[in-house]
Amino acid sequence: MCDVVIAGIGQVPVGEHWGVPLRTLAARAMLAAQRDAGGLKPQALYVGNLLSPVVSHQSNLGTLLADNAGMSGIEAFTVEAAEASGAGALRAGYLAVLSGYVDVAMVVGVEKFTDAVGPVIEGAMSETMDYDFEATNGLTPTAAAAMVMRLYMQTYDLPSDGLAGFPVLAHENALNNPNAYFRRALTREGYARAAMLSTPLNLYDKAPYADGAAAVILTRPDRLKKALEHPLVQVRGSGAAIDTLALHDRHDPLAFHAAVVAIQNACRHAGILPADVQVFELSDNFSVYAALCLEAGGFAQRGAGWKLANGDELSLKGRLPVCTMGGMKARGNPAGASGVYQVVEACLQLRGEAGANQVRDARRALTLCLGGPASTAVCHVLQTWQ
Amino acid sequence: MEVPRYWRLQKQRYALVGEICPHCQVKIFPPRDVCPECGGEAKQPFSFSGKGTVFSFTTMYDAPKGFEMNTPYTVALVKLEEGPVVTAQLTDLGEQPVEIGMPVEMVTRRIREDEEDKGIIVYGYKFRPVMAGTH
Numbered sequence A: 001m002c003d004v005v006i007a008g009i010g011q012v013p014v015g016e017h018w019g020v021p022l023r024t025l026a027a028r029a030m031l032a033a034q035r036d037a038g039g040l041k042p043q044a045l046y047v048g049n050l051l052s053p054v055v056s057h058q059s060n061l062g063t064l065l066a067d068n069a070g071m072s073g074i075e076a077f078t079v080e081a082a083e084a085s086g087a088g089a090l091r092a093g094y095l096a097v098l099s100g101y102v103d104v105a106m107v108v109g110v111e112k113f114t115d116a117v118g119p120v121i122e123g124a125m126s127e128t129m130d131y132d133f134e135a136t137n138g139l140t141p142t143a144a145a146a147m148v149m150r151l152y153m154q155t156y157d158l159p160s161d162g163l164a165g166f167p168v169l170a171h172e173n174a175l176n177n178p179n180a181y182f183r184r185a186l187t188r189e190g191y192a193r194a195a196m197l198s199t200p201l202n203l204y205d206k207a208p209y210a211d212g213a214a215a216v217i218l219t220r221p222d223r224l225k226k227a228l229e230h231p232l233v234q235v236r237g238s239g240a241a242i243d244t245l246a247l248h249d250r251h252d253p254l255a256f257h258a259a260v261v262a263i264q265n266a267c268r269h270a271g272i273l274p275a276d277v278q279v280f281e282l283s284d285n286f287s288v289y290a291a292l293c294l295e296a297g298g299f300a301q302r303g304a305g306w307k308l309a310n311g312d313e314l315s316l317k318g319r320l321p322v323c324t325m326g327g328m329k330a331r332g333n334p335a336g337a338s339g340v341y342q343v344v345e346a347c348l349q350l351r352g353e354a355g356a357n358q359v360r361d362a363r364r365a366l367t368l369c370l371g372g373p374a375s376t377a378v379c380h381v382l383q384t385w386q
Numbered sequence B: 001m002e003v004p005r006y007w008r009l010q011k012q013r014y015a016l017v018g019e020i021c022p023h024c025q026v027k028i029f030p031p032r033d034v035c036p037e038c039g040g041e042a043k044q045p046f047s048f049s050g051k052g053t054v055f056s057f058t059t060m061y062d063a064p065k066g067f068e069m070n071t072p073y074t075v076a077l078v079k080l081e082e083g084p085v086v087t088a089q090l091t092d093l094g095e096q097p098v099e100i101g102m103p104v105e106m107v108t109r110r111i112r113e114d115e116e117d118k119g120i121i122v123y124g125y126k127f128r129p130v131m132a133g134t135h
């Protein structure tokens, strides 16, 4: 098998881009990635997106985004896997280059929330669940996470602020990320005072939905005509798995089985153990999911993931830095684009370009992106290419 | 909810009709085409009793479209006597605090508002606490 490397990365600040259309949001990230890759022209575009058909009434993004960015004639289509869409698109791009059928692939994750407001967004996000038997009864992804959180807190006897460490850390790391939605600190006191969204889950247990776009360019090292100004990052392993779509169909809702399998497959593919990474970009779209991601990776015993966030182990100088640029919680959660943001941020760490948030000696990173309560899980192992 | 979907789901929504696997006898709700336990094809209808207990629950303050009028409302995972777990709203709670393990029973209630002036009121299953002594 050939090496597949990330030759370019691009991202736009996550936030409320009321005046920017979806295609332009995507184009900014796409063109930035292309410039970063020395102008490399893609033969294929894989789009990660979740909401466009519902919120923006726009399908066939592959063609729209390639056409708009002057990439007429190339192969292009969308990968949709709920909030794991961007990570799924990366896997599609990776497999395309690995197979040898595509020499240069671009992956873009894009999400446009601000074409709609409030209840419409919650309703649209609910369509990622079992519509007939979950959404129709009034459940939303937030409420599903809240039920997981209640089970977790009761089963493992957590104090009421037991999960506060995750949003506090995310907000701390976002302070130095110019692309983050929330660049302000959060205290445990602030967490304790926050309004309930869906008991026992409060405002700070949920990553805010926001607009965003991030892109990468994948290729084989021998396709690069000239040396780039930055190091290359290799996609060393990739894995994906599903669980039941509906939370009610799980034998054990606190075991994120799809995440376990995706991590194992990606690590086996890379020939490493999860413990061999220096950075872990996980899904903290809900604070309890961050704890369950850590447990799925074997970084904590079952029921003990939350404790890691209450010490220094997950901070930038800790044993296993997570959410190094603010995670979904503070960088913001542009749903179908989040999986690509994770990879872009891991690349910044592996290239030594993470600025004040640089993790020392970061050579290998794990990214794990979930769709729903790990109904879908997509994992990648990235490392500095030599 | 669209008209064809509304009719298609009536048996499940009004009578909790799921399936019993002809191969391994496991009871399944909602219906599936393949039994999750043995992998055989599942297609034999089975009516659930509608009795169960609360497995987890949440009170929602941020409703999706169609549910804004009911906010706040409580949704639960209800473990049915026969085994499966269903997602449903809890109703008739009064002042009673909800707890994991609380016995509940199915009732038919209005689930959501008319959607986009299509004039459909969606009815379906909710669960209410079982009064002491009536279980």
Ligand SMILES: [Zn+2]
Binding pocket: B021, B022, B023, B024, B025, B026, B035, B036, B037, B038, B039, B040
């Ligand atoms: Zn069976």
